[in-house]
Amino acid sequence: MGSGHSHALYVHEHSFVHRMAPQAKLVAALGMVASIAITPREAVWAFGVYAVAIVGLTLVSRIRPGFVAVRLFAVAPFVLFSLFIPFIATGETIEVLGFAVSVDGLWGTWNILVKALLGASVSILLTATTQIADIIRGLAILRVPALFISITTFMIRYLELISDELGRMRIAMTARGYDPRWISQARPIATSAGALFVRSYERGERVHAAMLARGFTGEMPTPPLESVDRRQWLRVLVLVGAFVGTATVALVIT
Amino acid sequence: MHAPDGFLEPSVAVVTAIISLVVIGFALRQSREQLKDKAIPLAGITAAFIFAAQMFNFPVVAGTTGHLLGGALAAILLGPSVGAIIVTIVVVVQALAFADGGLTALGYNVLNMAIVPAYGGYAVFRLLRRVFPSTAGGVVGATGIAAWASVVMAAVAFSIEWLFGASAPVAFDTVFGSMVGIHVLIGIGEGIISALAVGAVLASRPDLVYGAQDLDQAQLTESKVGTRTFVIGGMLVALVFAAVVSQFAVDNPDGLEKVAEDTGFIESGEEHSLADSLFSDYATSGISNEALSLAVAGIVGTVVVLLVAFGLFSAVRETRSRDPSSV
Numbered sequence: 001m002g003s004g005h006s007h008a009l010y011v012h013e014h015s016f017v018h019r020m021a022p023q024a025k026l027v028a029a030l031g032m033v034a035s036i037a038i039t040p041r042e043a044v045w046a047f048g049v050y051a052v053a054i055v056g057l058t059l060v061s062r063i064r065p066g067f068v069a070v071r072l073f074a075v076a077p078f079v080l081f082s083l084f085i086p087f088i089a090t091g092e093t094i095e096v097l098g099f100a101v102s103v104d105g106l107w108g109t110w111n112i113l114v115k116a117l118l119g120a121s122v123s124i125l126l127t128a129t130t131q132i133a134d135i136i137r138g139l140a141i142l143r144v145p146a147l148f149i150s151i152t153t154f155m156i157r158y159l160e161l162i163s164d165e166l167g168r169m170r171i172a173m174t175a176r177g178y179d180p181r182w183i184s185q186a187r188p189i190a191t192s193a194g195a196l197f198v199r200s201y202e203r204g205e206r207v208h209a210a211m212l213a214r215g216f217t218g219e220m221p222t223p224p225l226e227s228v229d230r231r232q233w234l235r236v237l238v239l240v241g242a243f244v245g246t247a248t249v250a251l252v253i254t
Numbered sequence: 255m256h257a258p259d260g261f262l263e264p265s266v267a268v269v270t271a272i273i274s275l276v277v278i279g280f281a282l283r284q285s286r287e288q289l290k291d292k293a294i295p296l297a298g299i300t301a302a303f304i305f306a307a308q309m310f311n312f313p314v315v316a317g318t319t320g321h322l323l324g325g326a327l328a329a330i331l332l333g334p335s336v337g338a339i340i341v342t343i344v345v346v347v348q349a350l351a352f353a354d355g356g357l358t359a360l361g362y363n364v365l366n367m368a369i370v371p372a373y374g375g376y377a378v379f380r381l382l383r384r385v386f387p388s389t390a391g392g393v394v395g396a397t398g399i400a401a402w403a404s405v406v407m408a409a410v411a412f413s414i415e416w417l418f419g420a421s422a423p424v425a426f427d428t429v430f431g432s433m434v435g436i437h438v439l440i441g442i443g444e445g446i447i448s449a450l451a452v453g454a455v456l457a458s459r460p461d462l463v464y465g466a467q468d469l470d471q472a473q474l475t476e477s478k479v480g481t482r483t484f485v486i487g488g489m490l491v492a493l494v495f496a497a498v499v500s501q502f503a504v505d506n507p508d509g510l511e512k513v514a515e516d517t518g519f520i521e522s523g524e525e526h527s528l529a530d531s532l533f534s535d536y537a538t539s540g541i542s543n544e545a546l547s548l549a550v551a552g553i554v555g556t557v558v559v560l561l562v563a564f565g566l567f568s569a570v571r572e573t574r575s576r577d578p579s580s581v
Contacts, residue, residue: 009353026350030357037260037267037358074354075258085422108422115260116356123353132351139350147282147293152343154298155305156351162302166309180313183443189312190447193322194454197331200303201462204296211295218291 009071009127017061017129021228022138024236029126031240033119035247041111043250047118053242054121063128071124075116082112132156140222150220162200169196255323255367255408256348259356266419271361277369278342280566284335288573297332301340304328308344312447320443325371326379326404327448330397330465331455334376334569341368362415370411373565374558375404379465380568390456393466398449405441407558409433414555430551 017025032050039046058065086096089105130138136156140149169192178188208216286293304324311321324344329337342364348354355363379400386392413430420429455463 009351033259033357037356038264071353074256074352078258078261082422085424088425088428089423102423104423108424111421112258112261116258119259119356119358120353123349123357127351127353132347135350145279145282147286148278148339148343150294151297151301151339152347154295155301155340155343155347158299158302159305162299163306163309166306182313183446186312186443186447187450189310190450191454193307193310193327193447193451195458196306197300197303197451197455198459198462200299201296201459204292204299207295207299208292212291216291220294 009124010131011063011067011128013062013129015060015062015129017057017125020129020232020235022130022134023141024138024228024232025126025130026135026138026142028236028239029122031236032122032243035240035243036115036118036122039115039247039250040254041107041114042254046246046250047114049246050118050243053239054118054125057125057239058121061125061129063125067128068121068124072117072120075120078116079113082109082116085109085112146220146222153220158200158203162196165199166192166196255363255412256345256355257359257363257366257412259358261356261359261421262362262415263419263421264358266415267358267361269361270365270415274342274361274364274369277373277566278339278364281335281338281342281569284569284573285333285339288333288336293336297336297340300328300332300336301343304340305344305347310447312443320440322447323367323371323405323408323444324448325368325408326375326397326401326444327451329372329376329404329565330379330400330448330452331463333464333572334373334565335573336464337376338368338372341372344368362412366408366411366415370407370558370562371404373563373569374407374561375400375565376465376568377561377565378403380564383465388469390453390460390466390469393456393463393469394449394453397452397465398445400445401448402441402445405437405444406434407561409437410551410554410558414551414558417551426548426551434554 032054036047036050039050055065058068085108086101086105087099089102089108092103093100094103094106095101127135133153133156136149136153139152140146173188173192180186180189285297289296304327307322307324307327309321325337325341327337328341331337332340345355345364345367346360349357349360349363379396382396382399383392386396410430410433413426413433416424416429416433417426420426452463452465456466460466460469
């Protein structure tokens with residue numbers, strides 16, 4: 001968790017999913033994961049429907065399924081936790097391979113596994129087909145407060161630069177023979193974190209001065225928001241409708 | 255800690271999302287007031303710093319490494335509201351652009367990883383600053399303990415959400431014991447690194463440390479005994495209340511436990527011994543009694559909520575009282 005974050009998961013391809021407006025994709029992704037999250041765990045068939053739909057979307061997006069599968073390792077810590085559940089959960093137990101495991105706990109494992117994996121697949125698909133800048137633009141069109149959007153845009157813009165600075169500090173330390181193994185040797189790491197903060201802050205002040213020099217008044221200029229083709233929203237409606245419909249049927253019959 | 259979709263019940267996802275939205279809306283207003291027109295570039299670039307800081311792998315033991323979470327560090331360096339905002343942005347971008355953490359889990363992920371560590375950690379920092387000497391050493395010490403506490407509080411918040419919205423019938427004290435136990439250890443690294451990092455900033459640009467801005471200025475000796483007595487009294491009352499209520503709550507167990515009791519499911523001895531062996535290293539020793547563990551949970555939960563509230567309160571008061579030209 002938290003490591004290897006400097007590059008987004010975007011995959012350059014040409015598909016209609018790539019070309020869709022980011023706000024439409026954001027709404028679709030949110031609708032899909034929300035449907036997955038509210039589906040009762042006993043409705044195994046419903047998760048099959050979702051899985052088929054997500055694999056289909058992956059294929060039409062021209063994303064290799066292997067790419068999605070590898071990225072799914074991000075949820076590994078929680079999958080690991082879910083595998084312990086049958087042994088530590090309470091309730092009726094059954095014997096599996098000589099271990100007494102909780103039936104409810106097995107359902108819990110299934111619930112976390114299937115929802116985490118399907119939900120993460122949707123997120124991966126969103127990030128693989130949408131560039132970060134477009135995701136932020138989509139959020140702006142969806143009326144996320146402008147200040148939040150502006151700060152996020154700046155973070156994305158300077159992320160590579162600041163992580164490269166961090167990388168250079170690490171290289172400099174390694175070149176001087178720093179190879180810590182115990183927390184007591186962590187002081188250089190911490191002081192370089194402090195140094196990086198000072199550099200980031202001072203860069204922020206410089207950038208602010210440069211912005212003022214170019215006529216910044218406290219608000220970021222907002223580019224005109226393009227309207228979305230109605231057919232795109234129709235596609236989103238069909239897709240989300242199918243997911244919500246499946247979830248509703250699952251909720252009703254279980 | 256980036257929980258995936260469906261890890262907690264939808265009701266918890268919705269409630270935590272609402273809480274997070276309200277607090278972040280408040281924090282956005284506060285940071286605008288605090289940073290003025292510098293808010294966008296400064297908060298943006300320091301958010302990139304926190305994002306990068308999460309990639310700082312520091313050694314823990316025998317070659318294993320941990321990494322910073324940065325909530326308390328951001329709050330102490332930049333103030334609790336700006337800190338909460340930038341860690342929220344990091345968490346949101348990790349979910350949207352890096353598929354790390356579920357989209358429907360954003361409510362509790364933001365609450366646990368941004369809001370509770372930033373405001374709760376800052377509250378601990380402020381309280382400790384009152385006890386510790388007003389020197390660089392005092393600030394560094396307070397930072398260390400506050401950063402450690404912020405990680406523990408995040409774990410407590412997560413356990414309490416699990417109490418309300420568990421997606422599997424794992425006893426609360428198991429989750430609480432292992433989550434909090436593990437994070438008591440993880441937090442040590444967070445505390446040491448945050449403290450040393452703040453120390454390094456104090457050495458070169460002490461004016462940049464939000465939590466130390468009173469150091470070189472003349473101490474404002476306002477009489478705040480009334481407020482303080484009120485706050486401490488209120489906390490004591492809340493603590494006693496939480497302990498008493500949780501004692502009663504045990505007689506009326508939640509749905510899952512009730513079903514388990516009514517239908518006579520009991521943990522088999524075998525299962526119990528396995529659970530013990532898996533988590534014995536982490537579980538808080540002595541909390542095997544369910545009544546006691548719920549009481550402990552009630553107390554620590556109340557403490558976390560009060561600390562976050564105190565952090566929010568400090569954010570308002572300090573923004574109002576600060577000279578706008580000082581940042």
